Amino acid sequence: MRYNAELIAVGTELLLGNIANTDAQMLSEGLSALGIDVYYHTVVGDNPQRLKDALAIAKGRANIIITTGGLGPTYDDLTKQTICESFGVPLEFHPEVWEDIKSYFLKRMKGKAITENNRQQAMLPVGCTVFYNDVGTAPGCAMACGDTRVIMLPGPPYECRYLFTHKVVPYLKDLTHEKIFSHSLRIFGMGESQVEAVLHDMMVEGANPTLAPYAKTGEVQLRATAKAPTEEAAEEMLRPVLEKVRGTLGDVVYGTDVASLEEVVLAELKTRGRTLSAAESCTGGLIAKRVTDLPGASAVFRGGVVSYTNGVKESALGVPRDLLDTYGAVSEPVAVAMAEGCRNLCGSDYALSVTGVAGPDRDDRGNAVGTVFIALSSPNGTVCRQVDLTRGRSRGHIRHLAASHAFDLLRRRLLDLPL
Amino acid sequence: MRYNAELIAVGTELLLGNIANTDAQMLSEGLSALGIDVYYHTVVGDNPQRLKDALAIAKGRANIIITTGGLGPTYDDLTKQTICESFGVPLEFHPEVWEDIKSYFLKRMKGKAITENNRQQAMLPVGCTVFYNDVGTAPGCAMACGDTRVIMLPGPPYECRYLFTHKVVPYLKDLTHEKIFSHSLRIFGMGESQVEAVLHDMMVEGANPTLAPYAKTGEVQLRATAKAPTEEAAEEMLRPVLEKVRGTLGDVVYGTDVASLEEVVLAELKTRGRTLSAAESCTGGLIAKRVTDLPGASAVFRGGVVSYTNGVKESALGVPRDLLDTYGAVSEPVAVAMAEGCRNLCGSDYALSVTGVAGPDRDDRGNAVGTVFIALSSPNGTVCRQVDLTRGRSRGHIRHLAASHAFDLLRRRLLDLPL
Numbered sequence: 001m002r003y004n005a006e007l008i009a010v011g012t013e014l015l016l017g018n019i020a021n022t023d024a025q026m027l028s029e030g031l032s033a034l035g036i037d038v039y040y041h042t043v044v045g046d047n048p049q050r051l052k053d054a055l056a057i058a059k060g061r062a063n064i065i066i067t068t069g070g071l072g073p074t075y076d077d078l079t080k081q082t083i084c085e086s087f088g089v090p091l092e093f094h095p096e097v098w099e100d101i102k103s104y105f106l107k108r109m110k111g112k113a114i115t116e117n118n119r120q121q122a123m124l125p126v127g128c129t130v131f132y133n134d135v136g137t138a139p140g141c142a143m144a145c146g147d148t149r150v151i152m153l154p155g156p157p158y159e160c161r162y163l164f165t166h167k168v169v170p171y172l173k174d175l176t177h178e179k180i181f182s183h184s185l186r187i188f189g190m191g192e193s194q195v196e197a198v199l200h201d202m203m204v205e206g207a208n209p210t211l212a213p214y215a216k217t218g219e220v221q222l223r224a225t226a227k228a229p230t231e232e233a234a235e236e237m238l239r240p241v242l243e244k245v246r247g248t249l250g251d252v253v254y255g256t257d258v259a260s261l262e263e264v265v266l267a268e269l270k271t272r273g274r275t276l277s278a279a280e281s282c283t284g285g286l287i288a289k290r291v292t293d294l295p296g297a298s299a300v301f302r303g304g305v306v307s308y309t310n311g312v313k314e315s316a317l318g319v320p321r322d323l324l325d326t327y328g329a330v331s332e333p334v335a336v337a338m339a340e341g342c343r344n345l346c347g348s349d350y351a352l353s354v355t356g357v358a359g360p361d362r363d364d365r366g367n368a369v370g371t372v373f374i375a376l377s378s379p380n381g382t383v384c385r386q387v388d389l390t391r392g393r394s395r396g397h398i399r400h401l402a403a404s405h406a407f408d409l410l411r412r413r414l415l416d417l418p419l
Numbered sequence: 420m421r422y423n424a425e426l427i428a429v430g431t432e433l434l435l436g437n438i439a440n441t442d443a444q445m446l447s448e449g450l451s452a453l454g455i456d457v458y459y460h461t462v463v464g465d466n467p468q469r470l471k472d473a474l475a476i477a478k479g480r481a482n483i484i485i486t487t488g489g490l491g492p493t494y495d496d497l498t499k500q501t502i503c504e505s506f507g508v509p510l511e512f513h514p515e516v517w518e519d520i521k522s523y524f525l526k527r528m529k530g531k532a533i534t535e536n537n538r539q540q541a542m543l544p545v546g547c548t549v550f551y552n553d554v555g556t557a558p559g560c561a562m563a564c565g566d567t568r569v570i571m572l573p574g575p576p577y578e579c580r581y582l583f584t585h586k587v588v589p590y591l592k593d594l595t596h597e598k599i600f601s602h603s604l605r606i607f608g609m610g611e612s613q614v615e616a617v618l619h620d621m622m623v624e625g626a627n628p629t630l631a632p633y634a635k636t637g638e639v640q641l642r643a644t645a646k647a648p649t650e651e652a653a654e655e656m657l658r659p660v661l662e663k664v665r666g667t668l669g670d671v672v673y674g675t676d677v678a679s680l681e682e683v684v685l686a687e688l689k690t691r692g693r694t695l696s697a698a699e700s701c702t703g704g705l706i707a708k709r710v711t712d713l714p715g716a717s718a719v720f721r722g723g724v725v726s727y728t729n730g731v732k733e734s735a736l737g738v739p740r741d742l743l744d745t746y747g748a749v750s751e752p753v754a755v756a757m758a759e760g761c762r763n764l765c766g767s768d769y770a771l772s773v774t775g776v777a778g779p780d781r782d783d784r785g786n787a788v789g790t791v792f793i794a795l796s797s798p799n800g801t802v803c804r805q806v807d808l809t810r811g812r813s814r815g816h817i818r819h820l821a822a823s824h825a826f827d828l829l830r831r832r833l834l835d836l837p838l
Contacts, residue, residue, distance in 0.1 A: 015457045017448025018633040020439045029436030038434045043460035158812050214437040284711025285704030288725040292703025295779050303731035306707040312722035312765050346731050360714050393577050
């Protein structure tokens with residue numbers, strides 16, 4: 001049986017634009033990796049009739065329906081009741097789920113009293129598969145109605161992701177008997193259209209394995225997916241594909257099954273027992289922020305300086321005043337002095353620096369928005385690169401790309417690749 | 420005539436989970452401010468038949484349909500053609516639009532050749548209202564089909580937002596003749612349920628003006644909306660509501676029609692001609708990043724130090740070693756020394772510091788995840804507050820809340836409010 005899924009998010013806050021439907025993104029990515037097609041996302045408010053209408057439409061075009069949201073303890077949380085009415089399945093009280101919710105309250109919600117409303121959360125469809133929630137109070141569940149599976153997940157992104165990853169993925173693998181295995185290659189330094197042009201012959205629809213590119217901010221992700229009876233057989237099929245892609249694209253491929261450039265750089269530094277610091281002007285703390293977003297960053301990242309003014313470049317990083325006067329803050333000599341000063345100050349093995357014009361206006365020396373210098377100071381000297389981000393779409397975009405270029409410069413230095 | 424809108428996003432990349440549907444969030448927020456209800460969002464892939472099906476459903480339940488995406492120059496950009504087939508309206512070549520696209524290419528896409536494909540972008544429905552795109556090549560448009568209006572916008576968020584704000588909002592105001600005016604109050608330091616409890620009497624559905632709360636990360640937004648024949652009359656109606664809310668909630672209301680705490684703090688500092696710096700441990704650059712996300716930050720923000728290790732707290736901020744040894748990095752004395760050292764180093768009027776445990780694990784002294792100290796050094800001395808974020812949902816959540824608390828401490832100091 002061929003499965004395809006429809007996602008229905010329930011929540012008036014989505015229709016009011018308070019939040020983006022990031023649950024749909026996370027679920028879509030996960031379903032795609034399982035080889036389950038998603039043809040539609042729908043968002044409805046906390047309105048039983050409109051949810052019923054959406055369910056009726058979804059029933060007609062998908063055999064897996066996944067809802068997110070509306071499982072909370074308050075009066076407008078109507079997803080379970082509405083789905084059960086739509087499919088003619090009664091709700092029943094699950095004592096073991098109630099025990100689980102109570103014990104979560106005791107452990108995690110110190111000082112907050114459990115209410116009768118929370119008891120509602122232990123009401124689940126008769127005969128359903130319960131997905132116990134270890135990170136919140138609302139359990140998820142799955143029920144089979146004829147050929148349709150309906151899966152209900154809580155809306156808060158952290159809980160939704162947790163339940164999907166730990167409970168729904170195994171459930172769906174059992175259901176579909178699909179033996180789908182995939183790897184994802186991450187690329188920095190080559191655009192999506194160029195990747196497509198170079199690998200055109202390998203991107204054949206319906207092939208096995210398939211190879212498909214996705215654009216991310218300033219990056220490209222390539223997913224290779226194989227259908228095979230066993231994981232070993234799939235790996236056997238995927239190996240030559242991955243090798244050919246790496247051989248064709250070369251060192252712009254920065255990792256397999258990794259999340260980001262900073263994750264790769266952090267891991268490489270950790271392996272070598274080396275430390276990092278960063279001196280940031282136009283990125284204004286973004287490099288530090290992206291590194292310290294990662295748990296375990298403290299093993300590698302010593303810290304850094306956000307030198308948003310010439311005064312701080314002098315006082316904190318020891319950039320000589322005459323360099324600033326002669327070349328201006330956005331220049332190679334200043335980028336080099338920032339990196340070296342930062343390495344000194346923080347006592348790190350490596351130090352990155354970024355100075356440039358993020359916009360909206362040119363700097364006082366007339367440098368165009370998107371002019372950026374990146375330097376890397378390391379045990380064997382300092383290198384500097386000018387990168388041209390003048391086509392950057394916005395201040396935020398330029399800052400993100402500048403930080404990514406800095407991580408890539410460090411990656412190339414650590415791996416002895418051409419800089 | 421009562422209008423309600425349905426949003427249809429077209430793009431396989433959304434169904435694969437490569438991107439979140441942020442266009443829908445932006446449009447929903449904008450439509451809500453115009454008093455236009457949104458009952459459904461739909462996402463479909465680049466597939467003409469499924470788009471046709473989605474359009475047929477939308478026609479039956481909305482009288483304004485707004486599509487995003489699929490207006491590009493490539494073969495899979497099929498939105499216009501499909502909509503025109505669905506509504507029986509032919510496409511025609513618009514020479515003035517073609518001239519506009521060519522001049523955009525000349526100005527902005529240096530070095531990139533215009534192709535025959537781009538000419539497709541000048542094909543638009545007969546009789547439509549053209550929304551010229553000043554920030555990209557794909558124009559938007561609106562067409563009237565009986566009682567239904569169909570509005571097509573490009574998918575890239577920057578272009579979508581630009582066209583919506585500058586072209587679609589005036590178009591919709593003309594269409595609906597709705598005289599809707601609203602203000603938005605931002606609240607930090609009181610939860611959504613408490614705000615609802617305190618203002619319950621003012622939140623009457625169908626009232627004029629209406630008052631409605633929305634939860635943001637660690638914050639609450641309250642929107643007051645009035646229907647009135649003129650802006651002056653609306654302001655007259657809104658004034659007592661806003662005053663009553665401010666009177667009831669007090670100083671947790673940090674601004675009206677502002678985007679964030681950091682925006683308010685930046686403006687207050689700018690007015691006073693004062694400068695800021697930040698010393699960050701667990702927030703790891705997030706305070707600096709949030710401030711420098713704002714254009715014009717350089718007038719106020721001098722820079723800062725990300726002191727992720729004790730070594731950098733000593734070398735860059737001059738935190739005495741014995742404080743670190745005696746009290747540990749996550750302590751009031753260290754937070755105070757960080758703020759004072761940072762103010763010194765950066766020569767700023769104010770300096771914020773944050774030190775705490777963002778997780779995933781307790782620190783080496785056994786401080787729980789979510790234990791955070793925030794200090795503010797200013798011309799009249801240094802204050803420190805411990806904030807309890809042990810209920811924070813994740814590392815990222817704790818870091819965001821810690822930075823927000825720091826901004827709020829500064830706001831309170833600048834405005835002489837209780838700290």
